[in-house]
Amino acid sequence: MVIFSTLNGVLYGMLLFLLASGLTLIFSMMGVLNFAHASFYMLGAYFGFQISQWLDFWLALIVAPVLVGLIGAGVERWGLRTVHRWGHVAELLFTFGLAFVIEELVQMIWGKLPVDYRVPPALDFPAFTLFETTYPAFRMFMLLISVAIFLVLLLILTRSRVGLIIQASLSHPHMVAALGHDVPKVFMAVFGVGSALAGIAGVIAGPALVTQPSMAHVLGPILFVVVVFGGLGSLSGAFIASLLIGLIQTFAIAINYSLGDVLMALGVTRPIQGLLNDLWQVTVAQVGPVIPYLMLVLILIFRPTGLMGTRET
Amino acid sequence: MPIRFRTGLAAAALAAGLAVMAAPGGGAWAQVKIAFIDPLSGAMAPIGEHGVKHFQYMVDKINAAGGVNGQKMELLTYDNKLSPQETVIAAQKAIDAGARILTLGNGSGAAAAMIDFVNKHNDRNPGKEVIYLNYAAVDPAFTNEKCSYWHFRWDAHSDIKMQALTSYIKTKPNIKKIYLINQDYSFGHAVRKSANEMLKAKRPDIQIVGDELHPLAKITDFAPYVAKIKASGADTVITGNWGSDIALLLKAAADAGLQVDWFTYYGGGAGGPTAIKQTGLKDRVYQITEGHANINTPENIAWEDDFRKKSGGQGWWYPRVRNQMQMLARAMNEAKSNDPKVFVEKLRGMRFKTIYNADAYMRAEDHQFFQDMYISVLTPVSGDLKFDEEGTGWGWKTTAVVPMAETDVATTCKMAKPS
16 A cells, blocks of 8 residues: 555656646746646646547647747747736736636536546556556556656756756846846746646546546646745755645555544543534545645745745745 | 636636527516526546436426426526535626526535525515425535524435434444545545444444545545555445545555445446446445336336436436425425425425335424435446446445334424514
8 A cells, every 4th residue: 555655646746846847947937837737737638638539649649738838938938928927926917827727717617527538448458457456557657757857857957058058047037137137938838848848747647537627626736836835946845845745645545543632642642522522533535635745834934935845936 | 816717717618608598588478497506527527527417307297297387497507616605606696597496416615614504594575485496415514403494404414314324234244344434524524433432332333543634626546545445454334435536445445456335325426337347346335215127116216217218328316306396396286386485385395205206304403304214335237237327337226224213313403584
C-alpha cells in the first residue's frame, strides 16, 4: 500500500508540477497570477479528447498542446499586453474573466456532461502486478511523460541561452531589455510554453481523471498553493511543493487517526459530549483536502518568500 | 470570491433560460406543470439527465392517456448543481413559473433544503400549496424526525435498504471482512451508521475492517481509496455511493484489479456496469433496488423495450419514477382536482399494484412507499435475462427478493396535518 500510495502521490504531484511550472514562470516574470492557467489545462484535455476522437491519441498528444500554446501566446499578445498598461489589477481581472469565458465556451461546445475520453487501447493494460494489485500502464505513461518534461525544462532553463535570458528577465527585466533583447517577445513565448505545458497535462490527465467543465475549477486553487508554497519563480520550489502536496493528499487518505485518537494515545480522556464532539472524531483522511491550504497559510506566516523563493509574494 | 461570482453568473443564466422556458407554457391552454429539479451540470449531470428522460417519458404517457382531469402535464427542468442553495432558488423559480408539483431526487442535502422550503412556502401562501415528490433522496430522517405532510418518498430509504441487504448477508457465511466506503454527507452517514448497527446485530462475527467517508462528487481518482481497501484485506465492500462516485470507484477498482464482492445501492448508475465488466467482476457486484430490467413480467419487458428505443439504448433505471407518476396521476384524477391541497389526501395510504404485479402502498403515517425489494447481481445475459446494461452484454439478475412485509421498518414520524 505504501508503494502504491507513493506512486499515486508522485503521479499527482508531477501533474501538478506540469501546471505549476508554467504558472510560476509567468507569475514571477509578469507579476500576474494567471487565474486562467487551469483553464488551459482543461482546454488541453478537451482538445486531446476531440483530436483522439477524430484521429488518434498520439497525434493529440502533440497537436493539442501546440494549439493550447498558440492560444496562450495569442492571449498574451493581444490581451494581456494591451491590458498591461492599466496595471496589475487590470491584468488580474483580465485572467479572472478569461477563466469564466473559457469555461462557458467549453460548456457551449462540449456540453455540461463529462465527455467519454478513454485511455488509448495501446496503453489499456496493467503495467505490473505487485502484491496482487495491478498498476495501469497509462498511469506509468503519465508519470514518464511528466518526468521527461521536467528534465527537459530543467536542462533548457539552466543550460541553454534561452534559459539564461528567461532567468535574467525574471529578476532584471529592464537590464535584459537594455541589452537588446525583446522582453515582450520573451514574455509571449513563456506564456505560450507555459500554456502548452498545461495543455500536455490536460491531454494525459483527461482519460485518467474526468474530462468535464469543472475540472479547471477543481485544480485551480491547488495550483496557487503550489506556486506560493514553492516560492515565486522557483522551478525547483514548484517541483518540491508539487510532490509534497501530491504525496500529502494521497497519504492523508490512508491515515485513519482522528484528533481524539491522538489525545487518547497521550492518556487524555476525550470529551464525548458537546459542541466539539464532531471535531474529535474527524479523521486525517477526511481533512486531507484542506491540508494544502493549511500549508499555504502557515508558509505565508512563517516564510513569506515560499520554500525556495527569493522575494516576497 | 470566485464562488460568489459564479453564483451570480449562474443565476443570470438560469433566469435567462427560464424566460425562454416559461414563454410557451402560459396562455390559452393551461397545463399542469411539474418541476424537475436535479443536478444537470457537473459530475452528477449524467444521473440528472437520465432522470429527465424518465420523467418526460412518464409525462408523455400520461398525456397520451388523456392527461389529468382533462389537462395536459408539462415538465419543466431546473439545474440545482447539487447545491441546497441552488435548489431553493430553482424551486422558487419553478413556483413563479406556475408549477405546484415539485420533484427532486439526487442529494439528501438538496432534499432537506427542499422539504424545509416547501414547508415554509405552504405556511406563508395558503391556497397556493405546493407538493414535493421525492424519487431518490433516501436519508431516513425525511420520513422520520423531519417528516412533512407535503413530502412523499417513493424510493426505499437507506435503513430499509440496509435492512434488506444485511438480511441477505446473514445467509452468506463466507463474508468475513467488510469495508464500508460512503460519501461524506447525511446520506453516507446514514448508510454507515445502519450498516454498523445491523451487521453487529445480525452477524456479530463479521469484522468491519474499514469505515471510510469521502467528499461528495469531488473525487476524480479513487486509486488511493482502492489501495486502502486492498490493504485492509476486505472480502466485501458495502457502499451507498451514487453517480460519478460509484462509477469512478469501480473504475479505480478495475484498474487495480481489486477482487472483492460489492454490495451497492446504486451500482447500476452511469458508468457502473462498464467498470464492473472491465474488472471482470462476474456475479460479484450486487445492488439493492425496487426493481430492474430483467424481472420477468410481460408488462415490464414491454416497458423496457419501448423506453430503450426512445432513450438511445439506456435502460429504465427508476421503477420508482413509474410508481410515483402513475400514482400521482391516479390521485389527481380520483380527487378530480389538480390542486395539491386536495389530491394529497388521495396519495396518503394509496394502495398500488407495481409493474411486477406485486402489492405496494404509500404509508399514511410518514409518506414512505413500501414495496418488494430486489437484490440483483450483474452477470452476462442469456436465456431468461433479456436486457444488458450500457451495451456490455451484462445485465441484472435477481438473487433475492425481500418481500414488502420484511421491509416494514417503524417510523418516529409525528406528522403535523395543516389545518
